[in-house]
Amino acid sequence: MRRAVLTCVAFLLLVCGCASVTAETPSSPPVVQVWPPFDARRARTDHGLVVRARGGTLSRVLVSEGGEQVPGRLDRSRTIWRSDWTLKPAAEYTVTATAQGSGGPDTVAMGRFRTRPARRGFQVAATTPLPGETVGTGMPIIIDFDSPVTDKAAVERTLEVRAETPVEGAWRWVGDTRVIYRTRRFWAPHQQVTVTAHLAGVRGGAGLYGATDSTFAFTVGRGQTSTIDTRTHQMVVRRDGAVVQRMAISAGMATTPEYTTTSGIHLTMDKGNPVRMISPGRAEGEPGYYDLLIDHAVRISNSGEYVHAKNNLWAQGRANVSHGCVNARPDQAAWFYDSSLRGDPVTITGTDRRLAWDNGWGFWQLPWDRWRQGSALPGAGPAR
Structure with missing residues (x-):
């Protein structure tokens, strides 16, 4: 009887011993890493903010500065969050990040840090168009900086163009202080475009950092284009595709290069009524000298070309007899003056003098691939 009991006990011990190996090991919570680190007092600005999750995924990242949310985005794996832009100098940032593990507890990381002040700052000095301006469909965007920029790629990445009707465009540098945006095709009419230079904290050169962001908006108005044929001496103005004016004109007499109207895609740049026009390269008393006040003059280049009024x-x-400008009947020139917006395309044909791409706003003279070569970035994306 004793032997039977011992055998039963041994069997029960064997069964219980096998069951004990199935116990689960608790999982570790995910780890959240933030750069710049919490409590930093002089964090760099030009690398932005990065939040990472180890052993889990990020479910929520909230970053604020000065009471405003800082925009950023997660990668596809949802393990890395990056700020969209660089960080402001001499600013305090607050971060709250939540990471989820696989069945274990969440990790919540909260903290703050400060960025270092900029030793030398730069910012936007001027823009074209002006804020709130209504412009033509060929209008470029021109940004001038108040200090020379050497790290052009870093600065160009901060430049954002948002159009209600998306269009492909690219920036082109024409010096250390000026960058120009041109679309591949003309802007769609009747829309608003917003331009933001997210400069705050970006490194523009050795010891040079963006001081502040800059935003402005403009409106693309009706689609008005003009064509001028110097051989037939005719100008046709179309608005949103329909002919609204036909004008008999006289163009440059072409006896010298300066008296030859340039062929190509011009843009209306500004206008005056009147405009004082003085003969280039000639002193008073010399043959061909003139000094005149001309009514209803719309400038289309930097080489003295206007569409203007003349009682001619x-x-x-019938004939081209001007010093290089395009003149029209006074009442029609006044109509064109009143109806023109900066950035309206004016295409001239029929002469052997080509408009240079850097003469005024002759930017449409460059083929698209050549225009893009002036960017500091490997490619240009669409406006959003």
Whole structure:
């Protein structure tokens, strides 16, 4: 009887021993890493903010500065969050990040840090168009900085163009203080465009950092384009595709290069009524000298070309006799003056003098691939 009991006990011990190996090991919570680290007092600005999750995924990241949310985005794995732009100098940032593990507890990391002040700052000095301006469909965006920029790629990455109708465009540098945005095709009419230079904290050169962001918006108005044929002496103005004006004109007499109207895609740049026009390269008393006040003058280049009024009816529609400008009947020139917006395309054909791409706003003279070569970045994306 004793032997039977011992055998039963041994069997029960064997069964219980096998069951004990199935116990689960608790999982570790995910780890959240933040750069710049919490409590930093002089964090760099030009690398932005990065939050990482180890052993889990990020479910929520909230970053604020000065009471405003800092924009950023997660990668596809949801393990890395990056700020969209660089960080402001001499600013305090607050971060709250939550990471989820696989069945274990969440990890919540909270803290703050400060960025270092900029030793030398730069910012936007001027823009074209002006804030709130209504412009034509060929209008470029021109940004001038108040200090020379050497790290052009870093600065160009901060430049954001948002159009209500998306369009492909690219920036082109024309010096250390000026960058120009041109679309591949003309802007769609009747829309608003917003431009933001997210400069705060970006490194523009050795010891040079962006001081502040800058935003402005403009409106693309009706789609007005003009074509001028110097051989037939005619100008046709179309608005949103429909012909709204036909004008007999007289163009440059072409006896010298300076008296030859340039062929190509011009843009209206500014206008005056009147505009004082003085003969280039000639002193008073020399042959060909003139000093005149011209009414209703719309400038289309930097080489003295205008569409303007002149009581020259005997030549208009028949012969080219001007010093390089395009003149029209006074009442029609006044109409064109009143109806023109900066950035309206004016295409001239029929002469052997080509408009240079850097003469005024002759940017449409460059093929798209050549325009893009002036960017500091490997490629140009669409406006959003």
